[in-house]
Amino acid sequence: MKDLFENSSGLRKVAKEIPLSNVKIKDNFWSHYRKLAREVVIPYQWEAINDRIPDAEPSHALKNFRIAAGIETGEFHGMVFQDSDVSKWLEAVGFSLQTHPDPELEKNADDVIDILEMAQRPDGYLNTYFILKEPENRWRNLAECHELYCAGHFFEAAVAYYNATNKRKVLDIACKFADYISDTFGPEEGKIHGYDGHEEVELALFKLYKVTGNKKYLNLSKYFLDERGAEPDFFDMQWEERGRKDFWQGGVKREWGKTYFQTHLPVRQQESAEGHAVRVVYMCMAMADVAAETGDVELFKACKKLWKNIILKRMYITGGIGSTSIGESFTFDYDLPNDMVYGETCASVGLAFFAHRMLMIEPKSEYADVMESALYNTIIGGMAQDGKSFFYVNPLEVNPEACEKNPTKHHVKPRRQKWFTCACCPPNITRTLTSLGQYIYTVNEETIYTNLYIGGEASISLADNEIKLIQETDYPWKEEIKIKVFTEEEIKFTLALRIPSWCPEAKIKVNNQVVDIEERTLNGYAMINREWKASDEIVLILKMPILRMKANPLVRADIGKVAIQRGPLVYCLEEADNGSNLHEIYLPKESTFEEGFDSNLLGGIVVINTEGKRLVNSEKWVNKLYRYEAEEEYIPSTIKFIPYYAWANRNVGEMTVWVREL
Amino acid sequence: MKDLFENSSGLRKVAKEIPLSNVKIKDNFWSHYRKLAREVVIPYQWEAINDRIPDAEPSHALKNFRIAAGIETGEFHGMVFQDSDVSKWLEAVGFSLQTHPDPELEKNADDVIDILEMAQRPDGYLNTYFILKEPENRWRNLAECHELYCAGHFFEAAVAYYNATNKRKVLDIACKFADYISDTFGPEEGKIHGYDGHEEVELALFKLYKVTGNKKYLNLSKYFLDERGAEPDFFDMQWEERGRKDFWQGGVKREWGKTYFQTHLPVRQQESAEGHAVRVVYMCMAMADVAAETGDVELFKACKKLWKNIILKRMYITGGIGSTSIGESFTFDYDLPNDMVYGETCASVGLAFFAHRMLMIEPKSEYADVMESALYNTIIGGMAQDGKSFFYVNPLEVNPEACEKNPTKHHVKPRRQKWFTCACCPPNITRTLTSLGQYIYTVNEETIYTNLYIGGEASISLADNEIKLIQETDYPWKEEIKIKVFTEEEIKFTLALRIPSWCPEAKIKVNNQVVDIEERTLNGYAMINREWKASDEIVLILKMPILRMKANPLVRADIGKVAIQRGPLVYCLEEADNGSNLHEIYLPKESTFEEGFDSNLLGGIVVINTEGKRLVNSEKWVNKLYRYEAEEEYIPSTIKFIPYYAWANRNVGEMTVWVREL
Structure with missing residues (x-):
């Protein structure tokens, strides 16, 4: 099958994402991290932007907004893009509230939005560095000063928060700012024919367009993309207009080039x-x-x-x-x-x-x-x-x-x-x-694509029907994924299950009946097309052998080396398990692996053990840096791999993903 | 035997070097490079310091001196240590004139020395940057400004030129400057308790001491060495005294630390x-x-x-x-x-x-x-x-x-x-x-040490006798070194011949009689002690097998790799001989080498060929960056090593010294 997109001669057949609030994650692997995000990271971010982290340089991010809002006095402090820290917090809050309501958090966000509203200039502009520190230089150094980048992060936050709460205020502030940007930038005479040094506003304007339906934002996003790289170079022109000066400390080196x-x-x-x-x-x-x-x-x-x-x-x-x-x-x-x-x-x-x-x-x-x-x-x-x-x-x-x-x-x-x-x-x-x-899922007119295997429940609209899918799995540790389908009425659609490229063998059963995958696989998805009814159950087995991965021989850094992968997880060696001088460890071609789940290690991981070899740093090498007639000697050595994502959670030590093969 | 030095309980038994003019080099390997130095590099340096190199930023080095001398007008240009370029030229001239008289070159040098004399301040100070550009800041930024470093290079030049010509003028200028430095720096109250950021003056003062016999210079050298690293930190103090300012563009980053x-x-x-x-x-x-x-x-x-x-x-x-x-x-x-x-x-x-x-x-x-x-x-x-x-x-x-x-x-x-x-x-x-x-040689009371094997003739004073040694060799290409001894009278002394660490087997014959090396070897020298007479002839054979060198296993960069060495020469692979992607070349453990002198290649070199293996970048890798089940395939491939020193004399390409072993 050809690319759907190219095949459609201009007619698009684009899948949609599922609204975040329709997906409830309850997963043995991810729920822990998501909980940390809500209970540790977002609160930490909040303390940070409020300058309440002990022993840390104050962020000053919210303070800058309060000063710009006129409710506090003082000077701007922080990076030229310090505002974006507030937006990033607000966006995470917006996402979090879509699945985990939290009135206190929402109250904090509303208070912040009130301050943003007060800080916004009458023309819509909102950037505390240029409001407080260099009002005369607004838009004069797009290459370095992240003005549109900051705007973009604010738009993303506004969309996420609006989606969570349906409260328009933050969206109105964003649109007022975006309207002003649209009046300022564009192909028309009198407008600035330019773009930001750090792409971000383009994707954010697109989100703003999707939530408001205002095509102006789509057009502006496209304009920024198409103007980029046009001759004469916009950043060069601004550089000349500024008298060849960077006006921000720690700016981007011009010699890095275009x-x-x-x-x-x-x-x-x-x-x-x-x-x-x-x-x-x-x-x-x-x-x-x-x-x-x-x-x-x-x-x-x-x-x-x-x-x-x-x-x-x-x-x-x-x-x-x-x-x-x-x-x-x-x-x-x-x-x-x-x-x-x-x-x-x-x-x-x-x-x-x-x-x-x-x-x-x-x-x-x-x-x-x-x-x-x-x-x-x-x-x-x-x-x-x-x-x-x-x-x-x-x-x-x-x-x-x-x-x-x-x-x-x-x-x-x-x-x-x-x-x-x-x-x-x-x-x-x-x-x-x-x-x-x-x-996790994408959906188009007749197909629900299962892209990630993460436990939980999703409600998916498909041709006026509401389909509920429940995933149960111990992925990425175990090979089995159970998916239960619930529909009000029987409905024909395709459930497309991704067969990952790392998986040498997959099996699917629907209601305990084996399904032939090979004939149904399209672009890496097993397309299960049938009349689905409530309580249909799919069992997907993704075999997770331990893979010896090699890199393309043109990758000089990995030549002669092997990396271990199991399922989606790349593994590594750490000093905590294998001692120091990891470069002296070799993995023989013929060595076999043993895997086992260790619930006490690093939050519970599948550990991989194997018989390796270790180069002996023998006495011949005492007081020698180089020598001839030096045949290497090796001793057998059990080596232990852990998932790469879990490294550096114990004492500081060496780590390597790629291991020499012998 | 213990260290001579430590053994002597304070009494030193230090060997001397031979005066440069007593050693005439006539060597198949080195004479070419020495000729280049005289005929290409020194003249090029002269053009450079006179700003006559087309398409190059003018050096301004001599011009700075002429301006400081008052015979030209203008401003200082160049690095803060630009003066040293003139000294480095003058030093090379001094060395060259000791073995190769050249009246025109000597005339140029004399003219330069006249300018230096005029540029020198009445107090003895001589540094055009601080004379012309920042007279108020003399000695105020020793960490960065290379004032004593420049002085040192001038002293070295003065000694070399004086040794060549016996003309005192340049030595007088140097001594006047050194006397002034000695009045300025030292442990006594009122003097600066400091030293230069770039060591150089210490060794140069020592040379000045050796040629003049003035112990003040030796003491000052020792003072600079001993003051270095004393607390409180001299550079920190100057930094504070300057109001925490660097006053030279491109200065040394303070964060690099002590x-x-x-x-x-x-x-x-x-x-x-x-x-x-x-x-x-x-x-x-x-x-x-x-x-x-x-x-x-x-x-x-x-x-x-x-x-x-x-x-x-x-x-x-x-x-x-x-x-x-x-x-x-x-x-x-x-x-x-x-x-x-x-x-x-x-x-x-x-x-x-x-x-x-x-x-x-x-x-x-x-x-x-x-x-x-x-x-x-x-x-x-x-x-x-x-x-x-x-x-x-x-x-x-x-x-x-x-x-x-x-x-x-x-x-x-x-x-x-x-x-x-x-x-x-x-x-x-x-x-x-x-x-x-x-x-090439060092000598003490009873021993002449032959440190390097370079063809030519040397006259060496030993206990009131003048010994002449003639070396004839095709070193480093051939294993044989012939040394002829000429003395007026029979004399007993030790001729110590270095047996290099890379040499697994050496043979010595004196007047065609084999000499047992093992019992005579001390600290890596074969000590031939005998009554020498005119026309005695030593033949030294230093076996030069092709060595597979390994690095200590703690050198991560070289693990699993081998370097090829023959005699003193380390070899390398170049793209010109072996194609690109040199990282795909392996040297099997069992491969044997063929060597041969190629007089047409790179000025004449011993080339080393061997059967290597090359990793095949097979079709399996098309459109793949990582994959599993990817056993490496190799094909036989003749590989060719050339001496490392000769690399990059053909087209731009890859090069490697360390090659993977298989």
Whole structure:
């Protein structure tokens, strides 16, 4: 079958997501993390934006708004994009309230929204840095100052909160601001022909369009995308207009060039993921949104090119992206160093969101596979198991001594950090967790796609019918997924079950009858088309053998090495289980694995043990750095793998995903 | 036998170097490079300091002096240490004139010295940056401004030029400046209790002491060494006194900390090589000089600790040092990344010079081994075979695409550069080449040590006798070294012949009689003690099998890999001979080598061929980044090694020293 999208000659057949409030998650794996998001992270964020974290630099984020609102005095403090911390909290609150009402939390949010309303200028503008600190420089440094980026995060928050509460006030503030932006930017004469240095407003305007139905926002989103990369270069022009000055401390180095901002080419002509990884995927999210909504095949093809470039040439096996800390950027094809990696948590969040949007256009399992990999490895690994510390950078190989003593690795941390001056990653994890219900299913006219296997209950509208699906599973630990279907009346539709690419063998039974998967599999989904009735039960078995994964030989960093994967989980070795000098451990080709669930370890995980070999650092090497006639000696050594997401929850130590094969 | 030095309970038995003019090099390997130094590099340097290089930023170095001399008008331009470029040229000229008189060159040098004399202030001070640009800030930022560093390079030049010409003028200028420095710095009240951020003046003052006999300079050198690392921190105090300001553009980042400057501890307490690699070895050179001269056992022990730390834990197999570009610094034990390396050419020059000084205190072959390795691999590799371009950074693994597209590797260049804004490496190579005769022999009361095997003729004074030695060899290509001894009268002394650590078997014949080496070997030297007479002939055979070198298992970067060495030369694979994707090449454990001299390749080299294996990048990998069930396939593939020093003299391409073993 061809691509649904391309096949439809301009007519779109785009799947929808399920409203968040219609999906209740009750899952042995995820409920713990979602609870942490609600009970630890969101309250911590609230304390942070209120400057109540002991021993931490005050955020000043809410204070800036109160000063701008005229209800407090003082000066602006914080990053130029400090406002977005408030929006990120508000968005997570919005998602959380959609599934877990909490009057006290809602009251806090309403109070914040009142302050935002007061802070908003009469023309609609709302950005405390430029209101308080440099009112004369509004919109004068789009490359560096994140004005539209901050606007975008506020729009996302407004939409999430409106969806949760149906209260219009925050949406009205957002629309007033968006209307002002629309009056300010655009192709018409007298408007600014430009865009933001950090993509975000594009996807946010699209959300605002979807919730308000106001096409102006869709058009503005499309305008920002299409203007990007146009000649002459907008950022260069602003640079000249400013007299070649950066007016923000810690601004973006101009020598990083246009690729950093994805302005080296018009977005439709970009064929590889270049520059700042988070920006790339945020841009791609908006491109996919606009392409799907407007039937813009050319734009969709550009999305696919960027997607293919990322997942076939520039993505870590953990779903991490961004190979260098310098510019938090992509580098080039197959350049995936494990110890020098950036792999920002936010970038994997964006990649998962991009995958989700692609999935709604084309129901192909490759999108869900990547979304799943990012979720189960890098994103969840970005947070400690107590929800109190976070990774910004997600390495695949860590030697703590190198992080401390080799300055080229200072960005790689062997332990998660409390919070960050630039607090992007923790809230991005929070919003992913609180909105997780959105990614499990997609639906179009006749098919319900099951993209993720997460326990819980979903109500799905399909051709005027309300279908209820209940998933029960111990995924990703166990192979069985039970799905119960409830309908008021018998109804014919297709339930499409994703068969992940890591799964060598799947079995499906419907009401205890084996279903032939092979003949029904389309684009990685087993399409179960039948007359469904209440209490139909599907049992899906996804075999989870322990896989020896190899990387493409062009990936220099992984040559001669193997990574262990079971189900969606990539595994790793940690010093806590295997001692130091992990580089001396080899995995023989013939070694077999033993797996077992250890409920006492790291919140309960499937542990994988095997007979490995360890290079002997013999006496011959005392007082020798180099020598000849030095045949290696090995001793047998039991080695123990744990899931990558669970690393760095014990003492600081070494970790590696890729292990040498012997 | 114990260390000569420690054994002598304070009485020193220090070997001497041979005056440069007494050593005539006529060597198949080195004469070419020495000729390049005289005929290409020194003239190029002259053009450079005279601003006559087309398409290059003018150096302004001599112009600054002419302006300071009052014979031209204008402003200072260049780096704060621009003066040192003139000194480095003058020093190389001084060395060159000692063996190759050249009246025109001498005339140019005399003219420059006249200008220096006019530029010198009445008090003796001589530094054009502070004379012309910031006279009020003299000595106020020793951490960053290289004032004493520049002074040191001038002293070294003065000594070399005086040794060549016996003309006192330049020495007088130097002494006047040194006297002024001695009046300004020191432990006495009213003097500055400090030292320079970049060690250099210490070793230069020592040279000035040796040539003038003025102990004041020795004492000042020792003072600078002993003051370093004292509390309270001198650089911190100056920083406070300056109102916490750097006053030089591009200054040294304070956050690099004290280790960058080797001020984290008093030098006698330092046990590991920390911070900027060139500074460390320049410091060590002075420490060794002062220790040898004053019999300071404690200081010598500190030298040995630093030496051992470098060569046993922090040195590349090529004699390169400095594992990170950030601060051009050492990092930590066994951290020797091949592709992220710094390995500055200057640092290897300094390491060779440090080794040479240690060798004069303790005649142990480990010093000469390292000196030889640095000379034959990194130092000579730092210059192109036409003498027209130079490496600053000397990587052991290069992928040109990574150098271009991964910004963490921008400092690694796949081709040598014309010159540098900070022009330290090319002149450092030049002075090494022009002074090469100094390192071949050392001599004490009864022994002549042959440290390097380089063809030519040397006149050596030993106990009132003049011994002439003639070396004839095709080293490092051939195993045979012939040494002829000429004396006026019969004389008993020991000729000590170094048996390099890479040599598994050596043979010596004296006048065609086999000599038992084993019983005569002491500290890596075969001690041939006899009554020598004219026309005695020694034939030394140093077996040069092709060695499979391994690194200590704690060197993570080299695990599972092998490096090829033959004689002193480390070998490498280049793309020009082996195609791209060198990481896909494996060297089987059982493969045998064929060697052959190719006179047409790269100036004539011994090439090493062997049967390797190449990983097949099969069709299975099309459109796959990661997969399971992916057994590697290999095909036989002839691979060709060339000497590391000769790399990057053809088209830009990949290179690797360490090759995976299968």
